Amino acid sequence: MLGEDLVDLCEEPMAEVEAIPFTPGAIFGSCRRRLKSDADFERLFQVIDAHDIGYFFYNGGNDSMETAHAVATRAAALGLPLRVIGIPKTVDNDLVGTDHCPGFGSSAKYTAIAVLETMRDLQSMAADSTQVFILESMGRHAGWLAAASALASYREPGIPHLILLPEVPFVEEKFLSAVDDTLRKHGFCTIVAAEALKGPDGQFVSTAGYGDAFGNVQLGKVGLHLERCIRSQLDRRVHTALPDYLQRSSRHIASYTDFCEAQEVGRKAVRLATEGHTDCMVSIDRVSHVPYVVRYDAVPLEMVAGKTKVLPAEFILEGDGFHVTEALRAYVAPLIRGEAPNLWMEGLPRYAHLSGRRVPCKLDAFET
Amino acid sequence: MLGEDLVDLCEEPMAEVEAIPFTPGAIFGSCRRRLKSDADFERLFQVIDAHDIGYFFYNGGNDSMETAHAVATRAAALGLPLRVIGIPKTVDNDLVGTDHCPGFGSSAKYTAIAVLETMRDLQSMAADSTQVFILESMGRHAGWLAAASALASYREPGIPHLILLPEVPFVEEKFLSAVDDTLRKHGFCTIVAAEALKGPDGQFVSTAGYGDAFGNVQLGKVGLHLERCIRSQLDRRVHTALPDYLQRSSRHIASYTDFCEAQEVGRKAVRLATEGHTDCMVSIDRVSHVPYVVRYDAVPLEMVAGKTKVLPAEFILEGDGFHVTEALRAYVAPLIRGEAPNLWMEGLPRYAHLSGRRVPCKLDAFET
Numbered sequence: 215m216l217g218e219d220l221v222d223l224c225e226e227p228m229a230e231v232e233a234i235p236f237t238p239g240a241i242f243g244s245c246r247r248r249l250k251s252d253a254d255f256e257r258l259f260q261v262i263d264a265h266d267i268g269y270f271f272y273n274g275g276n277d278s279m280e281t282a283h284a285v286a287t288r289a290a291a292l293g294l295p296l297r298v299i300g301i302p303k304t305v306d307n308d309l310v311g312t313d314h315c316p317g318f319g320s321s322a323k324y325t326a327i328a329v330l331e332t333m334r335d336l337q338s339m340a341a342d343s344t345q346v347f348i349l350e351s352m353g354r355h356a357g358w359l360a361a362a363s364a365l366a367s368y369r370e371p372g373i374p375h376l377i378l379l380p381e382v383p384f385v386e387e388k389f390l391s392a393v394d395d396t397l398r399k400h401g402f403c404t405i406v407a408a409e410a411l412k413g414p415d416g417q418f419v420s421t422a423g424y425g426d427a428f429g430n431v432q433l434g435k436v437g438l439h440l441e442r443c444i445r446s447q448l449d450r451r452v453h454t455a456l457p458d459y460l461q462r463s464s465r466h467i468a469s470y471t472d473f474c475e476a477q478e479v480g481r482k483a484v485r486l487a488t489e490g491h492t493d494c495m496v497s498i499d500r501v502s503h504v505p506y507v508v509r510y511d512a513v514p515l516e517m518v519a520g521k522t523k524v525l526p527a528e529f530i531l532e533g534d535g536f537h538v539t540e541a542l543r544a545y546v547a548p549l550i551r552g553e554a555p556n557l558w559m560e561g562l563p564r565y566a567h568l569s570g571r572r573v574p575c576k577l578d579a580f581e582t
Numbered sequence: 583m584l585g586e587d588l589v590d591l592c593e594e595p596m597a598e599v600e601a602i603p604f605t606p607g608a609i610f611g612s613c614r615r616r617l618k619s620d621a622d623f624e625r626l627f628q629v630i631d632a633h634d635i636g637y638f639f640y641n642g643g644n645d646s647m648e649t650a651h652a653v654a655t656r657a658a659a660l661g662l663p664l665r666v667i668g669i670p671k672t673v674d675n676d677l678v679g680t681d682h683c684p685g686f687g688s689s690a691k692y693t694a695i696a697v698l699e700t701m702r703d704l705q706s707m708a709a710d711s712t713q714v715f716i717l718e719s720m721g722r723h724a725g726w727l728a729a730a731s732a733l734a735s736y737r738e739p740g741i742p743h744l745i746l747l748p749e750v751p752f753v754e755e756k757f758l759s760a761v762d763d764t765l766r767k768h769g770f771c772t773i774v775a776a777e778a779l780k781g782p783d784g785q786f787v788s789t790a791g792y793g794d795a796f797g798n799v800q801l802g803k804v805g806l807h808l809e810r811c812i813r814s815q816l817d818r819r820v821h822t823a824l825p826d827y828l829q830r831s832s833r834h835i836a837s838y839t840d841f842c843e844a845q846e847v848g849r850k851a852v853r854l855a856t857e858g859h860t861d862c863m864v865s866i867d868r869v870s871h872v873p874y875v876v877r878y879d880a881v882p883l884e885m886v887a888g889k890t891k892v893l894p895a896e897f898i899l900e901g902d903g904f905h906v907t908e909a910l911r912a913y914v915a916p917l918i919r920g921e922a923p924n925l926w927m928e929g930l931p932r933y934a935h936l937s938g939r940r941v942p943c944k945l946d947a948f949e950t
Contacts, residue, residue: 239702246711323929328828330931334607335831343614347827369930435806458823459715460696463703467834469929550929561691561837561918562737563698 216247216254216580218261220573233566235477236557238465240273241566249281255288257580262296264576269297269487271480275304275315276520279495283515286493299483300495300515303476305462307358310521311513312497316479317462319472319549322362324464325351325406326550328457329366329374333404336453340402346393346444346452348405349374350437352461356524357381359461360408362546364538375403375536378440380410381525382535384419389440390447392536397450411436466563470552475508482510506548584615584622584948586629588941601934603845604925606833608641609934617649623656625948630664632944637665637855639848643672643683644888647863651883654861667851668863668883671844673830675726678889679881680865684847685830687840687917690730692832693719693774694918696825697734697742701772704821708770714761714812714820716773717742718805720829724892725749727829728776730914732906743771743904746808748778749893750903752787757808758815760904765818779804834931838920843876850878874916 221242223231234241249255262270272282279300286298302309307318328349336347351360357379366373375396378384396403411419420436437454444452479496486494494512501507529542557564589610591599602609617623630638640650647668654666670677675686696717704715719728725747734741743764746752764771779787788804805822812820847864854862862880869875897910925932 237702238699239704240706243709244706244711245709246707326930327834328832330933331606331831331833332827334605334933335827336607338608338612339614341611341613343612365930368928369932438803438806453826454824455826455828456822456824457828458821459700459703460823460825460828463699464696465699466695471929547928552929553926558921560736560915561839561920562694562733564737565698565702 237565280519297492316476320468323550326365468554473554605933648887665860684844688836691918694733746775836922841922
């Protein structure tokens with residue numbers, strides 16, 4: 215927006231616009247800039263004014279909702295007629311004010327399937343090769359995705375054997391003892407570890423050593439830390455998978471429920487804006503688990519901005535902290551149901567390609 | 583076999599037997615023991631005799647074909663009527679005597695799709711977040727899987743930007759300079775790196791520090807080595823994905839061509855055995871690229887055992903060594919075509935579950 219870098223979808227071929235729901239990534243790009251200086255906001259409203267923009271839809275997680283709220287507040291203070299609607303989207307599923315976030319169901323599905331597939335591979339080999347497999351899961355602040363891997367147990371009871379959640383302080387001896395027990399009982403051990411795992415001191419077990427514009431530390435490689443522990447302390451062969459962006463961009467295995475809901479929150483955002491609402495986020499409210507029924511509503515951005523929804527205690531099984539409850543499974547199960555359609559061509563997915571044309575600029579360039 | 587641990591598929595429910603082609607991993611387990619002592623062979627032939635086994639089908643890569651050849655040779659020397667047939671199967675695709683190996687097409691498809699999906703994610707973020715993405719690829723001795731990622735370019739020209747093959751000595755300065763050039767030109771850089779990458783001295787760039795029973799060094803983590811290089815030398819934000827077993831066990835995204843061929847090599851093995859052949863491996867011979875036509879034949883195990891097929895020079899583009907030729911693309915393209923069917927239930931794949939029953943033992947236990 216600050217760069218006056220605007221796309222007019224009405225100018226793009228309809229076949230490409232229609233391919234957007236089949237395409238991973240953010241088709242208009244993504245942004246991690248924290249809007250705070252007066253100069254930033256002044257520029258933003260200049261661009262909005264120059265192009266006669268009446269609606270501002272902002273799609274993302276906690277930080278994005280904070281930004282949207284700031285835009286709405288400043289616009290209102292200036293008496294601008296701008297309507298600002300937040301559209302939730304984060305695989306981390308850690309936004310408050312909504313039952314769940316678009317993106318989460320598909321990443322949860324990816325994670326559960328990854329556990330099922332690699333578990334069969336591991337089981338094949340455990341007699342005289344690798345016996346421990348660690349899958350490192352995304353989730354910057356909360357263990358939603360790691361916890362969702364427990365859905366694998368619907369098809370392979372007890373799998374994954376251990377889930378390491380950021381909500382449960384990590385104690386190495388307790389962990390190694392649980393791995394050892396599992397190996398004695400089952401001959402192999404499948405572990406899902408959240409990247410944001412913290413020790414009893416509240417410090418991350420593993421970080422990449424740098425942060426982003428919002429002060430979030432870049433996490434990662436906790437799986438390799440655990441691999442080293444197991445190899446050195448238990449002398450077992452360990453493999454670690456670090457899916458990284460694959461966990462959130464594997465569009466080919468998206469959940470149909472998620473695919474539909476992601477489009478529905480967009481429609482709801484348009485309806486809210488045209489009905490005159492502003493400074494709110496679309497929420498998904500769950501009416502019932504079985505049958506799975508949701509309705510779409512709005513929640514003030516102020517209630518959402520900058521807050522984090524961690525796993526509630528009722529979703530973590532009492533005891534060693536390495537397992538989740540049936541309540542968690544019942545919560546996630548409907549979100550992974552169904553397989554979203556793909557556009558396949560010659561064995562590869564076909565994605566949207568926009569023309570690269572931009573709306574002609576009306577303002578001078580802005581030094582970002 | 584040495585443990586007299588035998589399954590009779592006729593005793594298993596037909597629905598489960600029919601689900602085996604939809605199931606990742608090795609349904610009867612896998613084995614990395616090198617048969618060499620006379621005691622091992624004596625035991626093997628005792629088990630074969632006790633259960634009146636006439637056919638021995640062995641499924642795997644180079645090391646497995648070496649084992650199959652040894653069994654056939656010893657059986658013939660002893661005048662046993664055993665017929666031994668090797669069935670090729672390795673995502674590494676490095677068996678000689680066959681155009682390609684079952685498993686490779688599906689892993690190649692996985693790799694190309696992983697590049698496409700993460701590339702869109704990276705492209706979204708590159709303006710002010712991560713700019714380099716590294717995908718680490720399996721391939722113990724040869725760069726087939728890493729090279730296959732070049733199929734992504736059919737949908738996104740020029741992607742991946744750089745492919746690091748074990749057949750091309752890795753020179754850090756040359757690599758960093760290519761990354762830097764790509765970033766200047768495109769604003770982001772997608773890299774696929776083979777785990778078996780070697781320096782000009784012929785040593786692996788990165789190893790996990792332990793080996794297997796065949797003396798193969800356990801590879802891995804080369805992606806993290808490259809990530810550290812780029813961060814420290816170019817000061818760019820880098821993400822690395824290490825799919826590990828996901829690259830070979832992601833059954834949900836198997837190639838239909840591969841799915842059909844894997845079953846066809848099994849049928850051919852049975853035909854060869856019942857026609858009286860022994861000490862041979864089923865081969866897939868390519869008759870033509872377009873249309874894609876193959877025929878199934880047999881090749882003596884002696885010609886296959888212990889040999890490795892690396893990428894031929896005509897598949898590596900002359901120049902910097904970071905790209906492959908159209909000939910490589912034409913070779914791999916038909917192998918990833920089509921999507922193999924899955925059995926889905928409630929958003930998760932359904933796999934075969936055998937009963938766990940075993941054929942009753944007739945011999946004393948064997949100390950393995």
